[in-house]
Amino acid sequence: MTDLSSTPMTADLLFEKLELAIHEHRLAPGTKLGEDDIAEVYGVSRTIVRAALQSLAHQRLVELKRNRGAYVAQPSVQEAREVFEARALLEPRTAYSAALRITDNQVAQLQAHIDAEHGALHAGDHGRALYLSGQFHIDIARIADQHTIEAFITQLISRSSLIIALYWQRRAAICESHAHDALITAFAAHDGPRAEELMKSHLLDLVTSLDLRNKTSAPVSLRAALSL
Amino acid sequence: MTDLSSTPMTADLLFEKLELAIHEHRLAPGTKLGEDDIAEVYGVSRTIVRAALQSLAHQRLVELKRNRGAYVAQPSVQEAREVFEARALLEPRTAYSAALRITDNQVAQLQAHIDAEHGALHAGDHGRALYLSGQFHIDIARIADQHTIEAFITQLISRSSLIIALYWQRRAAICESHAHDALITAFAAHDGPRAEELMKSHLLDLVTSLDLRNKTSAPVSLRAALSL
DNA sequence: GTGCGCAATATTGTATACAATTATGAAAAC
DNA sequence: GTTTTCATAATTGTATACAATATTGCGCAC
Numbered sequence: 001m002t003d004l005s006s007t008p009m010t011a012d013l014l015f016e017k018l019e020l021a022i023h024e025h026r027l028a029p030g031t032k033l034g035e036d037d038i039a040e041v042y043g044v045s046r047t048i049v050r051a052a053l054q055s056l057a058h059q060r061l062v063e064l065k066r067n068r069g070a071y072v073a074q075p076s077v078q079e080a081r082e083v084f085e086a087r088a089l090l091e092p093r094t095a096y097s098a099a100l101r102i103t104d105n106q107v108a109q110l111q112a113h114i115d116a117e118h119g120a121l122h123a124g125d126h127g128r129a130l131y132l133s134g135q136f137h138i139d140i141a142r143i144a145d146q147h148t149i150e151a152f153i154t155q156l157i158s159r160s161s162l163i164i165a166l167y168w169q170r171r172a173a174i175c176e177s178h179a180h181d182a183l184i185t186a187f188a189a190h191d192g193p194r195a196e197e198l199m200k201s202h203l204l205d206l207v208t209s210l211d212l213r214n215k216t217s218a219p220v221s222l223r224a225a226l227s228l
Numbered sequence: 229m230t231d232l233s234s235t236p237m238t239a240d241l242l243f244e245k246l247e248l249a250i251h252e253h254r255l256a257p258g259t260k261l262g263e264d265d266i267a268e269v270y271g272v273s274r275t276i277v278r279a280a281l282q283s284l285a286h287q288r289l290v291e292l293k294r295n296r297g298a299y300v301a302q303p304s305v306q307e308a309r310e311v312f313e314a315r316a317l318l319e320p321r322t323a324y325s326a327a328l329r330i331t332d333n334q335v336a337q338l339q340a341h342i343d344a345e346h347g348a349l350h351a352g353d354h355g356r357a358l359y360l361s362g363q364f365h366i367d368i369a370r371i372a373d374q375h376t377i378e379a380f381i382t383q384l385i386s387r388s389s390l391i392i393a394l395y396w397q398r399r400a401a402i403c404e405s406h407a408h409d410a411l412i413t414a415f416a417a418h419d420g421p422r423a424e425e426l427m428k429s430h431l432l433d434l435v436t437s438l439d440l441r442n443k444t445s446a447p448v449s450l451r452a453a454l455s456l
Numbered sequence: 457g458t459g460c461g462c463a464a465t466a467t468t469g470t471a472t473a474c475a476a477t478t479a480t481g482a483a484a485a486c
Numbered sequence: 487g488t489t490t491t492c493a494t495a496a497t498t499g500t501a502t503a504c505a506a507t508a509t510t511g512c513g514c515a516c
Contacts, residue, residue: 035468045501046468054279058286067468067507082376086318089377093317148310149317152380263498273471274498295477295498460515469506476499485490 009044011051017042018052022061022072023134023161024127033062033070059155061162073162077212080163084207087156090149091137092200097144099187099195106143107188113139114180134161136180140199160206167210179205237272239279245270246280250289250300251362251389252355261290261298287383289390301390305440308391312435315384318377319365320428325372327415327423334371335416341367342408362389364408368427388434395438407433 007013018038021027038049053070056062063073075083113136120128134157141150179202186195246266249255266277281298284290291301303311345360362385369378407430414423 036466047500047502050468051282054282055286058283068509069468079376082374085374086376086380089317089321090314146310146313148307148314148384152314156376264496275470275472278498296479297498458516461513463510463512465508465510467506467508470504472501472503474499474501477497479496480494482493483491486488 009042009048011048011055014038014042014044014048014052015055018056019059019061019158020131022056023131023158025130025161025165026127027072029072029074029162029165031072033072035069059158061158073159074166075159075163077167079159080167080210080212081207083156083159083163084203087153087160088200088203090153090156091140091203092196094141094144094146094149094153095183095199096192096196097146098140099190099192101145102143102187102190104188107184110136110139110143110184110187114184117180130161130164133180134158140183163210167212169209169211177202177205237270237276239276239283242266242270242272242276242280243283246284247287247289247386248359250284251359251386253358253389253393254355255300257300257302257390257393259300261300263297287386289386301387302394303387303391305395307387308395308438308440309435311384311387311391312431315381315388316428316431318381318384319368319431320424322369322372322374322377322381323411323427324420324424325374326368327418327420329373330371330415330418332416335412338364338367338371338412338415342412345408358389358392361408362386368411391438395440397437397439405430405433 018027018033027033033053035046035049035053038052039046042049053062053064057064057070061073062070064070113132117129117132117136120126120132137157138150138154141153144150179198183195183198183202186198246255246261255261261281263274263277263281266280267274270277281290281292285292285298289301290298292298341360341364345357345364348354348356348360365385366378366382369381372378407426411423411426411430414426
């Protein structure tokens, strides 16, 4: 089952592959990420795997238990609240900045992004749709030209994906909301205050659509999840 | 020169030692952190050193250049602005929350913290004083009971220390300002809005006291800086 | 039949050996 | 004297071997 593709597979690349798998809900919270397993699946040595797992741990996507291995993180209710608290501080103001700076070309790119998201949803690929809807938020930080804040939001988006896996209730309705469409309208009009307000309420909507009482979802086999 | 202390020196511990050295300006921006050098100084293998350097890179305190080694980061002017932009979004609101939650005991702890800072300054240990003044900001996030935001602020404080090393002009006046004292007064009175406003202007003061045009400071020898 | 203890197994932690890449410096060409 | 070239040295990247720790499962006592 070793990977014989042309690219040499560096630690960064492996990190991205695992991050994407987690973000798209192919790897469920709690799944054990054994070093030998991953090493064999991707045809690399444990050295590379350990570096990637350490990076994932820094992003809080993976929990490293000493002498016991790596597990896909399972954010607590407390942690879930904190993540959205942090997003509430960072994202609305960033949307404001983005609205002032955005170019027509970037508006078109954002729109294309949303179209792809709707396409994935229509194709039944919920994981992909969730990933793309997260990227939308990251794109906004990039448009605001705030790399530091972008890095924070990137982490918060990934962790939000874990939170959604654990606490989301009405999955079907996930991206039915047209919050992103409304945001694009505000961006196109360079209406900073409106973009800020829309983002603020969008995040509030997200939190209230979670059931922060009991966890769902169960760990799944690693090999099955990473079928290449 | 190998370290023969009792503790086994894990990667996390080495990370903390290097982080502190950078934060206290014993390691200047641009200093090369050779793996063999550090390994010998602390009496560990390169495996441990590499893990610690990777963690430092994730915190943006160290820049890893492929095949060329690790260097203490040298934030650009653009990056400096971004760091304080992020702090402006996170810290004032966090100070607000902290003011509402703080206990009398915690007020006393904060006061003790400031006293230690003044003590270090009086003793001429500017590095230590700078470190303690950074910890003050982190303590506030801890009091607000926001671990996620605390982690972000911790990173931003460390990076601010690098920025100060590169762009600070009137070093002597660094902590002469009594901004922290004023904040404590607001905390003790549980005055959220005032704490938020004070933090906001404190951060503005910090930015305006930087000269974001030309860099100062030069790399220094690793061995000399890490004299244990 | 249930629980405990211990050996066997599997997995992670660390050090080291080797490969790949880059930095250094001396000699030759101009 | 300056620049180029190439061999040597130094440093980082990766894989693997071994040590330390945790997990598993069998056998025994109760």
